[in-house]
Amino acid sequence: MRIPQLVSPEQQQRLHPIGTVLTVVGGLVLLASTFLPWAYSSAALDDMTILGYPSTLQLYAAGFGLGAAVFAFLGRRLARGDGRQVVGWTRGAKTASVAAAVYLVVILGSIGLELGGLVNVVYGGWVALVGALVALVGSRLLVSGRPPRLARRVPPAWLGILSIAAAMAVVLYAAYYGLDQEDAGGFVSFVVVAIGAVAVLFRLGVMRWLSAVSGRHRKVLIFAAFLTAFAFPFTQNGSDENMSIATQVLIFAVTALGLNIVVGLAGLLDLGYIAFLGAGAFTAAILSNSVFSTVDWHPPFIVVVLISGAVSGTLGLIIGTPTLRVSGDYLAIVTLAFGEIFRFGMINLDGTDGPDLTNGSNGIPGVPDLNLFGLDFKDTHTVLGIQLGRFANYYFLLLVLIAVVILIFVRLNNSRIGRGWVAIREDEKAAEAMGVNVFGLKLFAFASGAFLAGVAGSIKAHHDVSVTPDQYIFLESAFLLAAVVLGGMGTVLGVLVGATLLKLMPEKLRFVEEYRLLIFGLLLVVMMRFRPEGLVASKRRQLEFHDDDDELAEKIQSDIDEREATGVVPVGGQA
Amino acid sequence: MTAVDTDRVAELDRREPLLAAEQVTMRFGGLVAVDSVDFRVYPGEIMGLIGPNGAGKTTFFNCLTGLYLPTSGRVLFDGSVLPPKPRRVVKAGMARTFQNIRLFANMTALENVMVGRYCRTSAGPFTSIIRGPKFRREEAETRARAQALLEFVGLDGTAESLARNLPYGDQRRLEIARALATDPKLLLLDEPTAGMNPQETRQAEELIFKIRDQGLAVVVIEHDMRFIFNLCDRVLCLVQGKALIEGTPHEVQSDPRVIEAYIGKGPETDEAAQTDGHHDEQQEA
Numbered sequence: 001m002r003i004p005q006l007v008s009p010e011q012q013q014r015l016h017p018i019g020t021v022l023t024v025v026g027g028l029v030l031l032a033s034t035f036l037p038w039a040y041s042s043a044a045l046d047d048m049t050i051l052g053y054p055s056t057l058q059l060y061a062a063g064f065g066l067g068a069a070v071f072a073f074l075g076r077r078l079a080r081g082d083g084r085q086v087v088g089w090t091r092g093a094k095t096a097s098v099a100a101a102v103y104l105v106v107i108l109g110s111i112g113l114e115l116g117g118l119v120n121v122v123y124g125g126w127v128a129l130v131g132a133l134v135a136l137v138g139s140r141l142l143v144s145g146r147p148p149r150l151a152r153r154v155p156p157a158w159l160g161i162l163s164i165a166a167a168m169a170v171v172l173y174a175a176y177y178g179l180d181q182e183d184a185g186g187f188v189s190f191v192v193v194a195i196g197a198v199a200v201l202f203r204l205g206v207m208r209w210l211s212a213v214s215g216r217h218r219k220v221l222i223f224a225a226f227l228t229a230f231a232f233p234f235t236q237n238g239s240d241e242n243m244s245i246a247t248q249v250l251i252f253a254v255t256a257l258g259l260n261i262v263v264g265l266a267g268l269l270d271l272g273y274i275a276f277l278g279a280g281a282f283t284a285a286i287l288s289n290s291v292f293s294t295v296d297w298h299p300p301f302i303v304v305v306l307i308s309g310a311v312s313g314t315l316g317l318i319i320g321t322p323t324l325r326v327s328g329d330y331l332a333i334v335t336l337a338f339g340e341i342f343r344f345g346m347i348n349l350d351g352t353d354g355p356d357l358t359n360g361s362n363g364i365p366g367v368p369d370l371n372l373f374g375l376d377f378k379d380t381h382t383v384l385g386i387q388l389g390r391f392a393n394y395y396f397l398l399l400v401l402i403a404v405v406i407l408i409f410v411r412l413n414n415s416r417i418g419r420g421w422v423a424i425r426e427d428e429k430a431a432e433a434m435g436v437n438v439f440g441l442k443l444f445a446f447a448s449g450a451f452l453a454g455v456a457g458s459i460k461a462h463h464d465v466s467v468t469p470d471q472y473i474f475l476e477s478a479f480l481l482a483a484v485v486l487g488g489m490g491t492v493l494g495v496l497v498g499a500t501l502l503k504l505m506p507e508k509l510r511f512v513e514e515y516r517l518l519i520f521g522l523l524l525v526v527m528m529r530f531r532p533e534g535l536v537a538s539k540r541r542q543l544e545f546h547d548d549d550d551e552l553a554e555k556i557q558s559d560i561d562e563r564e565a566t567g568v569v570p571v572g573g574q575a
Numbered sequence: 576m577t578a579v580d581t582d583r584v585a586e587l588d589r590r591e592p593l594l595a596a597e598q599v600t601m602r603f604g605g606l607v608a609v610d611s612v613d614f615r616v617y618p619g620e621i622m623g624l625i626g627p628n629g630a631g632k633t634t635f636f637n638c639l640t641g642l643y644l645p646t647s648g649r650v651l652f653d654g655s656v657l658p659p660k661p662r663r664v665v666k667a668g669m670a671r672t673f674q675n676i677r678l679f680a681n682m683t684a685l686e687n688v689m690v691g692r693y694c695r696t697s698a699g700p701f702t703s704i705i706r707g708p709k710f711r712r713e714e715a716e717t718r719a720r721a722q723a724l725l726e727f728v729g730l731d732g733t734a735e736s737l738a739r740n741l742p743y744g745d746q747r748r749l750e751i752a753r754a755l756a757t758d759p760k761l762l763l764l765d766e767p768t769a770g771m772n773p774q775e776t777r778q779a780e781e782l783i784f785k786i787r788d789q790g791l792a793v794v795v796i797e798h799d800m801r802f803i804f805n806l807c808d809r810v811l812c813l814v815q816g817k818a819l820i821e822g823t824p825h826e827v828q829s830d831p832r833v834i835e836a837y838i839g840k841g842p843e844t845d846e847a848a849q850t851d852g853h854h855d856e857q858q859e860a
Contacts, residue, residue: 408704415703415710416689416696416717419682423690426679433640433673435665435694435757444700 007141015141020076022138023093027069029131030100034058034065036124039111046186048111049122057107057186060193061128064100067200068093068135078145088148090139091203097139099196100132106192110185148205151212160213161220167210168228176235179242179508187508229399233392234384243391245507250398251460253499256483257405257492258452263481264490265413266445267425268324269332271477272339276450278472279315280308280457282346285364285467286357292364294357301370305458312454313447315342320446324439327428339477346469363468370397370462377462394463401459405452406492412448413490421445475517482520486527488534497535591654593618593761593792594639594669598648601634608634610816611648616761621783621793623807623824625800627837631816632796633674633765639794640664640671640763653760666694670759672750674766674796680739684730684749687738688721691756721756728752728782744775748782761792768799780806804828812836 007015038048038058046055054062075089108125112118155163174194181187201207214221236242259273286293287304299307323334350360358364369378369390377393412418420441423431432438461467479502487498506516527534596614600607608631616622626632637643639650641657641664649656657664670691679687696717702710725731728748733741738749747767754762767783768776776799783806787793797803803810804824812819812827814836820827827833 411704411706412700415714416693416698417700417703419686419690420693422682422686423679423693426681427677430673430677430679431690432661433665433671433677434691434753435662435670436690437662437693448700 009143012141012143016078016143017076019138019141020072023072023097023135023142024069024138026097026131026133026135026138027065027067027072027100030065030104030128030135031062031069031131033124033128033131034062036127037122038107038125038128039115040120040122041115048125057189060189061100061103061107061132063193064096064103064196065131065135067096068100068139071096071204072135072139072142075142075145078143082146084149085145086149086153086205088145088150088203088205090142091144091148091205092200094139094142094144095200095203096196097132097135099192099199101136103189103192103196104129104132106189110189114185148208150205151208153209154216155213157217160217163210163213164217164221164224168224172228172231172235175232179245181508184509226399226403230396233388233395234386236392237386240389240391243389243395245504247391247394247398247463248507249500249503250395250402251456251463252480252483252503253496254398254402254405254456255453256480256487256495256499257402257409258449258456259480260484260490260492260495261409261412261421261452262445262449263484264495265418265425266421266442268442268445269328270335270446270449271332271474271481272335272337272342273449273453273480274472274474274477275339275342276312276316276453277457277460277476278342278346278467278469279312279450280454281461281464281467281472282358282364282457283308283311283454284458284461285367288364288367288461290364290366290368292359292362292366294359294364301372301458301462305455308458309451309454312457313451316447316450317443320443324442324446336474336477339472339474343469343472346472358469361469363466363471364461365466365468367461367465367467370394370459372397394459397459401456405456408448408452409492417441417444479520482524486524486534488536491534491536494534494536590617592616592651593653594794595651596635596639596648597651599635599638599645599650600647601631601638601643602646608816609638609645609813612811612813612816612818614639614811614818614821616792616794618760618792619787619790620808621787621795621806623803623810624794624796624813625798625803625810625827626813626819629815630813630836632813634816635813636671636763636765636796640669662694665757665759668758668760669763670754670757670761671763672747672754672765672767674769676743676746676750678738678746678750678753680737682738683735684725684738684741685718685721685734687749688724688752688756689717691753692717692720695756695758721752724752724755725749727755727785729778744771744778747771747775747779751782751786755786759791761794762786763794763796765796766798767795768797768802776802800828 012019034054035052037051040049042049046057048055048058071089071093074087075085075093078085078090104125108118108121108129111121111125178187178190178194181190198207232246233243255273255277258276259270262268262270262273284304286295287298287307289298319335319338323331323338326334346358346363347361348354349357350362352360369376370393371377375381375393377397378390379393380387380389381393382388413421420431420436423434423436424438424441428438464471483498483502484495485498486501487496488494502520505519592615594614594616596612598611598613599609600611601609610631612635614635624632624635634643638645641650641659641661644659652664652667652669655667657667657669679690682690696713698707698710698713701707722731722734725734728751730741730745730748730752733745738746741749751762751764751767764783768779771779780802783793783795795803795806804827807824809822810824810827811821812830812833814832819832819836820830822830
């Protein structure tokens with residue numbers, strides 16, 4: 001996303017020193033202002049009334065101010081050289097200034113809202129705003145320089161591994177801290193700060209460096225990520241509230257990963273995917289020990305998982321065989337209809353319109369908790385003095401499932417099957433002409449996606465306690481698809497991020513719950529405009545959409561430099 | 576030169592044809608797009624297919640590649656009739672490129688070629704997920720083969736670039752590499768030099784000779800007469816769905832009917848001499 005420049009690059013070259021001074025001064029003013037009171041009353045957000053003692057929210061602002069000042073100072077000489085740089089100091093300063101300004105508007109706005117009018121903002125708040133705006137204007141005068149080259153620096157292995165561990169610790173703490181925010185104001189300001197901080201790190205080149213490092217230590221990264229996820233319940237100390245959200249996020253994420261195979265890899269638009277989750281959930285509920293179960297056979301859960309997956313997978317095959325011959329919009333319409341057929345089918349299997357299988361719209365309540373390997377999921381266990389409740393038990397089970405699903409996703413993606421899928425997505429006719437079994441692969445994508453959703457559904461049935469048809473409506477399919485598109489099609493990390501955002505926001509912010517269709521819709525439109533490849537872009541998509549961006553310009557520039565350096569003048573003026 | 580050509584053809588004629596179209600006719604409603612065409616391609620030769628616009632070249636091409644089932648007549652590849660399914664055709668050993676480049680634009684050059692190996696590998700989902708020995712063997716083989724093919728067509732430096740970012744000529748060559756990855760016995764090139772500059776055309780020519788030297792048969796559809804006459808061992812000229820003449824480049828280009836089909840009726844000797852002249856110049860150069 002681009003923030004428009006105030007002045008042209010040539011003017012920036014001249015105005016750079018002035019910009020540096022303004023940014024440093026503005027940043028320091030903002031930093032200083034956090035020691036002043038910002039609000040008349042301590043009732044808004046947190047206590048910002050004390051002189052000489054910044055509150056947490058003021059410390060965030062101080063962080064951005066200090067960042068802008070320090071980065072601008074470190075980048076003060078950039079205009080004199082050829083723009084080469086290892087760390088993108090001025091880029092970081094620009095982003096930190098923007099983040100500071102946005103953050104202050106949010107904070108002062110919230111104070112005004114909660115206390116009834118901006119008169120409740122005290123002088124310190126206005127000083128902070130002025131400081132942020134000065135820094136913002138100053139930072140616009142800075143030159144950006146070439147993209148930072150930090151990512152090309154290869155640190156020693158111990159430092160790389162340590163950085164990954166540190167990053168994971170930060171993620172864990174941020175998750176704990178963010179979920180700990182009780183009121184909406186605190187949560188929103190935390191989200192703004194987190195987004196701002198990540199953006200600054202991106203512009204500095206640190207994120208790219210980190211991703212290059214993680215690429216080199218892949219196994220360490222994966223291990224650290226799972227360890228972090230595993231450690232999360234231990235930060236909650238038996239509180240069910242956040243663990244319940246976390247398990248919902250995981251169920252949603254597993255399902256979205258399954259959908260990602262269908263949509264992200266094979267390029268088949270499936271708008272009825274929730275039906276496969278529902279089929280798995282109903283199968284598991286019917287085969288469970290619930291008193292409302294309609295069959296007399298109650299196999300152990302391990303068997304139920306496989307049956308649920310198989311039922312969903314078979315359903316995928318049945319619906320896929322005739323419909324996968326159409327593609328694009330037509331497939332979307334057919335799958336949309338299938339999702340509705342599934343729901344009505346479940347409602348009508350109530351004994352009057354058909355065989356009694358699902359108790360109609362009442363569904364199957366009272367699905368008992370799981371009991372695996374002697375571990376009763378409804379019990380609270382104490383490990384290392386920390387209580388792990390019912391949801392924590394499901395959380396661990398889902399973590400295992402998501403690990404398996406990620407493994408399947410990644411390995412299929414990096415095989416001939418994955419290449420076949422992407423080829424089909426790119427050009428179906430050409431794929432066919434190159435000997436790819438187009439129909440078979442599409443069907444396999446559909447069926448394997450359905451299988452994974454069915455497995456997720458079998459756990460969801462026990463987690464949710466009751467299974468009813470109205471849980472599996474079209475809207476849920478749309479949200480799954482939104483998570484995939486928002487996060488980044490074809491990526492694992494992106495879909496995890498997307499699923500987390502889409503599930504977490506309505507849970508933490510009640511007003512989002514009410515307007516979630518509006519907000520997610522707007523979010524999608526904005527994303528399509530500014531970042532069509534999703535929050536986390538797969539390497540391929542990034543190249544696809546931002547080919548003409550910084551990196552390419554950088555490459556061309558360095559080519560020209562090399563030519564000039566070696567004295568080779570390109571013939572025909574093609575450069 | 577002509578003598579050598581004829582000898583070569585005579586020698587080829589004694590062998591079994593790799594691809595044989597027998598009295599192929601293709602009708603669309605009342606329109607006869609291809610009318611009783613006979614066509615043979617022998618292993619290790621380059622066969623040209625020419626004809627003015629609307630002559631039925633593409634239809635005939637589609638009959639050969641199994642995209643269309645001929646209304647009457649039959650196409651034999653390696654002695655058996657091809658199933659009308661593109662991927663079976665590829666499996667049987669016939670690969671093609673497209674007139675308007677159809678690469679997998681957002682895959683890297685290497686991945687594009689690796690897709691071509693799909694039909695020669697068989698690792699299933701299970702072995703792919705557990706990374707079984709079969710998967711690892713095939714994957715290593717696929718990667719090595721794709722890399723070798725990129726080198727073969729002269730694209731070894733661009734393995735990791737997206738196909739869409741390659742220059743036009745490179746995209747054409749990548750398409751050929753992708754087709755070669757399917758281990759074909761016969762390669763069909765649909766206008767391989769369309770839109771190319773003379774230098775790129777010359778490179779394409781060298782590449783096709785190199786492919787022929789590997790023992791493959793090549794069928795080329797082309798508009799560029801010079802290119803065709805330099806390249807091919809034999810040429811078939813289609814006009815209005817009918818095979819006008821089949822023979823060595825020399826025979827075809829000096830045939831007044833071919834010139835008439837392309838340029839129209841005129842002072843025939845002059846035209847023939849002109850085309851001939853061009854051709855000789857090219858040869859000397």
